[in-house]
Amino acid sequence: MNAAAEAAGLAPGEPLADARAKAGFLQVRAVDTVADDAALNRLALWATRYTPTASPLCRDFWGEENGADGFFLDIEGAAHLFGGEDKLIADLAFRLEKSFGLPARLAVAATPGAAWALSRFHPARSPILPSGEEAEALAPLPIEALRLSSETCTTLRRLGFKSIGALLDKPRAPFAARFSAELLRRLDQALGRVEEPLVPVAPPPVYHSLRYLIEPIFTQEAVVALASRLMQTLAHVLTRDDVGARALRLSLYRVDGEVKTVDTGLTQPTRSVPHVARLLALRLDALAATEDAGFGFEALGLAVTHAEPMPARQTELASLAADAGETDRTERGAALIDALRQRLGPQSARRFAAMASHLPERAEILPPLNGEDSAWPTPEQKPRPLLLLPRAEPTAVTALVPDGPPRRFCWRGVTYEVTGAQGPERIGAEWWRRPEPTRDYYLVEAAGGHRFWLYREGLYGRETASARWFVHGLFA
Amino acid sequence: MRENRREPRRALALFMFCSKVWAQEQNALMAQPTALSVMRNRAAVADELRRLLPKMAGFLAAKAMPFGLSAIDRCLPQGGLACGALHEVVPEEGTTPAAFGFIAALLALMPRAHPIIFVMPAYGLREYGRPYGHGLRLLGLDPGRLILVETAHRKDTLWALEEALHSRAPAAAVGVIDKLDLRLSQRLQLAANDARLPLFLLRPAQMLEASAAATRWRVGAAPAARDRFGLFARPRWHLQLERCRNGRTGEWIVEYDHVAHRFSLAAALADPALSHSAGETLLRQVRQACRS
Numbered sequence: 061m062n063a064a065a066e067a068a069g070l071a072p073g074e075p076l077a078d079a080r081a082k083a084g085f086l087q088v089r090a091v092d093t094v095a096d097d098a099a100l101n102r103l104a105l106w107a108t109r110y111t112p113t114a115s116p117l118c119r120d121f122w123g124e125e126n127g128a129d130g131f132f133l134d135i136e137g138a139a140h141l142f143g144g145e146d147k148l149i150a151d152l153a154f155r156l157e158k159s160f161g162l163p164a165r166l167a168v169a170a171t172p173g174a175a176w177a178l179s180r181f182h183p184a185r186s187p188i189l190p191s192g193e194e195a196e197a198l199a200p201l202p203i204e205a206l207r208l209s210s211e212t213c214t215t216l217r218r219l220g221f222k223s224i225g226a227l228l229d230k231p232r233a234p235f236a237a238r239f240s241a242e243l244l245r246r247l248d249q250a251l252g253r254v255e256e257p258l259v260p261v262a263p264p265p266v267y268h269s270l271r272y273l274i275e276p277i278f279t280q281e282a283v284v285a286l287a288s289r290l291m292q293t294l295a296h297v298l299t300r301d302d303v304g305a306r307a308l309r310l311s312l313y314r315v316d317g318e319v320k321t322v323d324t325g326l327t328q329p330t331r332s333v334p335h336v337a338r339l340l341a342l343r344l345d346a347l348a349a350t351e352d353a354g355f356g357f358e359a360l361g362l363a364v365t366h367a368e369p370m371p372a373r374q375t376e377l378a379s380l381a382a383d384a385g386e387t388d389r390t391e392r393g394a395a396l397i398d399a400l401r402q403r404l405g406p407q408s409a410r411r412f413a414a415m416a417s418h419l420p421e422r423a424e425i426l427p428p429l430n431g432e433d434s435a436w437p438t439p440e441q442k443p444r445p446l447l448l449l450p451r452a453e454p455t456a457v458t459a460l461v462p463d464g465p466p467r468r469f470c471w472r473g474v475t476y477e478v479t480g481a482q483g484p485e486r487i488g489a490e491w492w493r494r495p496e497p498t499r500d501y502y503l504v505e506a507a508g509g510h511r512f513w514l515y516r517e518g519l520y521g522r523e524t525a526s527a528r529w530f531v532h533g534l535f536a
Numbered sequence: 537m538r539e540n541r542r543e544p545r546r547a548l549a550l551f552m553f554c555s556k557v558w559a560q561e562q563n564a565l566m567a568q569p570t571a572l573s574v575m576r577n578r579a580a581v582a583d584e585l586r587r588l589l590p591k592m593a594g595f596l597a598a599k600a601m602p603f604g605l606s607a608i609d610r611c612l613p614q615g616g617l618a619c620g621a622l623h624e625v626v627p628e629e630g631t632t633p634a635a636f637g638f639i640a641a642l643l644a645l646m647p648r649a650h651p652i653i654f655v656m657p658a659y660g661l662r663e664y665g666r667p668y669g670h671g672l673r674l675l676g677l678d679p680g681r682l683i684l685v686e687t688a689h690r691k692d693t694l695w696a697l698e699e700a701l702h703s704r705a706p707a708a709a710v711g712v713i714d715k716l717d718l719r720l721s722q723r724l725q726l727a728a729n730d731a732r733l734p735l736f737l738l739r740p741a742q743m744l745e746a747s748a749a750a751t752r753w754r755v756g757a758a759p760a761a762r763d764r765f766g767l768f769a770r771p772r773w774h775l776q777l778e779r780c781r782n783g784r785t786g787e788w789i790v791e792y793d794h795v796a797h798r799f800s801l802a803a804a805l806a807d808p809a810l811s812h813s814a815g816e817t818l819l820r821q822v823r824q825a826c827r828s
Binding site for chain 1: 759
């Protein structure tokens, strides 16, 4: 409800015809829930400048009347950074009003349920409830403040329960018998008897470091310099806990409220500031073409979203140890892969992995590198080409007998005389996937010394009347 | 018992070979300063020094990876493929698989513990498909060691190669590059030299630009060696050392044994004892075939 609507005397839930009668200037739009949710998500993302755990209310989970118009912030341990809860809430209200033009109702309480109830039904604008006083604070509020479905509310009102206080000192058993589990659960959650999980808009980081700037920054160098300073603060904490970062998230808070997050994955856990700074620089290089700094960034957050144990190493003595060079080299290798990924994309560095399949094209995949080694079976002494064509190419073949090896074949416009052939190696189709003809593979050497891997598709008489030939690979 | 008898003979032969090489090098180093001392002209002295210095620096510095074939190793200035250098491998018309196989065979000779970075465009080797792990394995190269880096364009390929060399992490780096001018090749050569790592570039057949590479090999196909049942046993390649800085060029037919990780000159006759000039006859045959 904006101010103009309020002045015209409109109320939420009113029939449209009544509203039109009251205010002839009314503009009507259909509700776009998807866009609303997206906007709320963006706002929650913006709010991660206060605390890493921001959780927008979920429409599907809570229903239309109890959700979709707010978000929770878990400010445990974050409030002191702003000089206390009252300062934080004042700053939040000010920024919401100034940057987005949103008049907000805010409340601070020890449980999400109590905070929700107070923010909507408390007469004060932004109440702050000390821990342990939920019952007294909630008692005068109407039962709608418990985030119940409308049927439950109606039934309760019919039974004469108009405020939460009326429910508080009643025996629980009759309620449990007559109402769905929702009622008591909501009550317990509001009072802090039951823990209520919050679904954060972005996975909460393990370690987090944030800095606000007096003047917004624009340049990539400044961003990287500040990020490496943030990493320095994080490195101390990481060293203390004997862990290293495997995934990092850099959040750039733009002056106009947009938040840009840059996620960076690492091959091995690291605490090295220069390494992280370099990766971020490479990543920002790649992003520079598409991203826009706008009026600059007013805050910068660096978070470790995934940490892994990383034992401390004694650097001086380690250099004397025999395997120091090896460890160094492995680390350098991991750093190299990280750097390649930042510039060329996360899928660019791949490894060869063998698959259990007889079909040559399915016997190997190229998954992105993830730090684990690929185990290869001991090679069977069957010929396999060095280069495999992306798809087998049809070829015209002359053979002495239909079942025999080729004598001459034409591939890509060149005719090759076959001087030697080895085979056939019969590879049957994988019947559990889809029926395909059987293939007879031949290793064939042509006159110049070129070696090819040809196959005949289909068994004569049983599967096909005229078999087709394909070139599938090339030998060294 | 039999093993015991054989061991000393092999050791002796190896020693003789080593001492021969050593003596040659000593002679070369001793002879040239005396030649210098008689020269009075400063410019001539400077020229002579300039000619000698890279040779001596190269001799002292980088390790080399010998082929184990005196015929080839003799042509290379360090008695083997220099480790801190850029090597170009060029196929003949239509023999890209052979050239790639030659690189794979060289990589199989590299120290085992470290990965090998393989930088290629996302489309692979163009019309020749992409490397196949099971095939690499049959050439003696463990595909688990390979890290395949796919790039979108040439600039990224060059960057990735340089990055790989600067990190000094891999055992070797391999790149597939179409065009490369002298400046860029100098840059790569310097990076390889600093890192003391070999860099192999697979170039297209029609490559004419000058480059700073230490060696350029042109690899052609040759009929494979067969075993006594007529099966293909070992691949053979027609190798031409087209360019070799501070060394000599040459041409051979080599065959590669993936089990022993060993190159050998292809014997024209079935019995190697009878073929005095191994590979010579076969080479003549291949040349004739090329001409006809």
